[in-house]
Amino acid sequence: MVKMDNKFLQKLMHQRYLMRLAQQLNQVDRLPLNQLRMQRSQARHILRPINRFLRLSEERLAAPLADTNQIQAPVGTDWTWRPDQWCRQITPKGFAAVESKTRLDENVSVFHDCPEKELIIQQFRNADAADRARFGLRFDVFRFEGSFLSLAIDLPVEAVKELKKRHLFRLDALIHTERSMDIYVRLNVKHGPNTEKMVSKLSSEGATSIAEFDLAYTQVNEQRVDNIWVDLIFENPAQNQISLHDVTFSRRPRSEI
Numbered sequence: 001m002v003k004m005d006n007k008f009l010q011k012l013m014h015q016r017y018l019m020r021l022a023q024q025l026n027q028v029d030r031l032p033l034n035q036l037r038m039q040r041s042q043a044r045h046i047l048r049p050i051n052r053f054l055r056l057s058e059e060r061l062a063a064p065l066a067d068t069n070q071i072q073a074p075v076g077t078d079w080t081w082r083p084d085q086w087c088r089q090i091t092p093k094g095f096a097a098v099e100s101k102t103r104l105d106e107n108v109s110v111f112h113d114c115p116e117k118e119l120i121i122q123q124f125r126n127a128d129a130a131d132r133a134r135f136g137l138r139f140d141v142f143r144f145e146g147s148f149l150s151l152a153i154d155l156p157v158e159a160v161k162e163l164k165k166r167h168l169f170r171l172d173a174l175i176h177t178e179r180s181m182d183i184y185v186r187l188n189v190k191h192g193p194n195t196e197k198m199v200s201k202l203s204s205e206g207a208t209s210i211a212e213f214d215l216a217y218t219q220v221n222e223q224r225v226d227n228i229w230v231d232l233i234f235e236n237p238a239q240n241q242i243s244l245h246d247v248t249f250s251r252r253p254r255s256e257i
Contacts, residue, residue: 070132072172073250080250083107083153085123086133094122104137107154111231114146126245130207131174133246144238151232151244159228159251165220166254169213171230173202174245181240185211186231192224216254 024039031039071080084090085108095102095110098119103109110121120140126133141149159169171185182201189196196218202209230249234242 071248071250072132073248074170074252076255077250077252079158080248081156081159082133082246082248085137086135086244086246086248089135090123094120096120107156108137109152109154110150111152112144112146112149114144114149116143116145118142118144119149124243128245131245133174136243136245137247138244139234139237139240139242141234141237141240141242149234149237151234153230153232153247155228155230155249159249160225163215163225163251164222164253165215165218167215167251168254169215169228170250170252171202171211172246172248172250173209173232174207174247175202175209176243176245178241179239181237181242182235183209184233184235186233187213188229188231189215189218189220189225190227191221192226194219194221196220214254 028036071082073080084105090105095104097117098110098112098121099117100112101109102121104121110119112119118141122138122140124136124138126136137151139149169187175183185200185202187198187200198213198218200211200213202211232244232247
C-alpha cells in the first residue's frame with residue numbers, strides 16, 4: 001500500500017471541510033430549526049479557537065523584526081527598563097474622553113487639566129523593522145484648553161536599589177508627532193519627606209530623543225530614596241497626534257575622574 005503524505009492528507013481534509021461548510025451555508029434557509037440550532041452551536045465551538053489563532057498569529061506576524069527585549073544603553077549601565085506599555089498588550093488598549101489621573105497600567109498614568117477631555121489614548125502594534133518595542137502608545141489630542149498634559153511613569157524598585165548621587169538617569173524615546181512640539185522630561189526623586197525635581201527638554205539624536213539627569217547636582221539623600229517617577233510633559237498638544245513608539249530608561253554611575 002502506498003503511504004500518503006501527511007501534508008496531502010491535511011490539504012484533502014481541509015478541502016472536504018470547506019465543501020461541507022459551503023453545503024451547510026446553502027441549506028441554512030431550508031434546515032429544520034432544531035438541526036439549524038445544533039449546527040450553529042457546532043460552528044460557534046469551531047469559531048472560538050479559530051478567532052484565537054487569528055489574533056495570536058496576527059500579533060506575532062505584526063511584531064517588529066528586531067529583538068524586542070533589546071535595550072540600547074550607554075557603556076557601564078547597571079540598570080535598564082522598558083515599561084510594560086511598550087512590551088505587552090494591555091487591557092483595555094484604548095481610552096476615550098480620558099480623565100486626569102487615569103491609570104493605563106500599574107506604572108503609567110495620565111494627568112491633565114483640560115475640562116473638555118477631548119483626548120483619546122490607545123496602544124498600537126509597532127510594525128517597522130527599526131522598532132525595538134512590540135507596542136507603542138498614541139495620543140490623539142483635539143481641542144485642548146488646559147495648561148498641561150503629562151504621562152507619569154513610576155520606575156520599579158530596582159531603579160532605587162543601591163542608588164548613589166554619582167548615578168546618571170537616562171530616558172530614550174522614539175516619538176513621532178503630526179506637528180512639531182516641545183516635550184519635556186521631569187525626574188522626581190522622593191527621599192524622606194522631600195522630592196527632588198530635575199527638568200530637561202528632550203533633545204533629538206537621530207530618530208531617538210534623549211534626556212539625562214545627573215544626581216550629583218541634587219540634594220538627594222542616598223539613604224532615604226524610596227520612590228522615583230518620571231513625567232513626560234507635552235507642551236501645547238492641541239490638534240496633534242503623538243505616537244510614542246518606544247520609551248526606555250537606564251541608569252549608570254558617572255565615571256570617576
